[in-house]
Amino acid sequence: MYQNYFFDFDGTLYDTYGGMVSAFVSAFENQGIKLDKIETYRLMRVESVRYCFALLKEKYPKLDEKKLHEDYHFFEKGNQELAEPFDFAGKVLETIQTSGGQSFLLTHRDESAKEILKRDGLLEYFKDFVTADDNFKRKPDPESLDYLLDKHQIDRKTAVMVGDRTLDVDAGHNAGIAGILFDPDGLIKADSCRPEQQIKTLKELIG
Structure with a gap:
């Protein structure tokens, strides 16, 4: 040791990934984008939440980035009891x-x-x-x-x-x-x- x-x-x-993935998916759903939870989890695990945001912002440039982050943190905080x-x-x-x-x-x-x-x-x-x-x-x-x-x-x-x-x-x-x-x-x-x-x-x- x-x-x-x-x-x-x-x-x-x-x-904590269950709550983080759920929050991330919900934040994008609020702007009309449906994400696959399994793939989102894989990307978070291998890379990071920040990486996922950057990747999808590039794919969907018209998204409101400020709202995405605000919604994610709101939902994630609500999921912390699941950790x-x-x-x-x-x-x-x-x-x-x-x-x-x-x-x-x-x-x-x-x-x-x-x-x-x-x-x-x-x-x-x-x-x-x-x-x-x-x-x-x-x-x-x-x-x-x-x-x-x-x-x-x-x-x-x-x-x-x-x-x-x-x-x-x-x-x-x-x-x-x-x-x-x-x-x-x-x-x-x-x-x-x-x-x-x-x-x-x-x-x-x-x-």
Whole structure:
């Protein structure tokens, strides 16, 4: 085991994609565009929500982009109660803590990530957090990771970034630490990012 774990939130600790996909599809339906949920999910997993917006805005240039984003965030916020931690998430965080390790949250989501963790009794396992509200450069830029590593004087050889997309692993590597790719449904081609480990369940983090 590593000693210091930096966790992504969406798709890594929590299965939030159902709510995100539903919100995304609903936002486009409000402007008369019907999207396939399965394909939308695949694009979000492999790329990002931001990528999906850019791709479809290019395909449908007459869409009201501001309204799309407003509608998406409105619907997504309403779906947050559907967010559930992946199997073993709590056990993994507890094991890291009881074995003398530390966990950090590093997410593109806003402060709502912390609210969801608190709701489920998981907030206490985290030493520190970086969310979208901190306005760091987005992963794979290492700025947010570097901030936490330096702030807590962490030996980079003891640290690992855990996430469900290649950009998470790339962020870890760009910060000089290891990367673990969590890929529960086998959608990600990891050749480009070369994670130190690729896992299908969070339980694999603790053996």
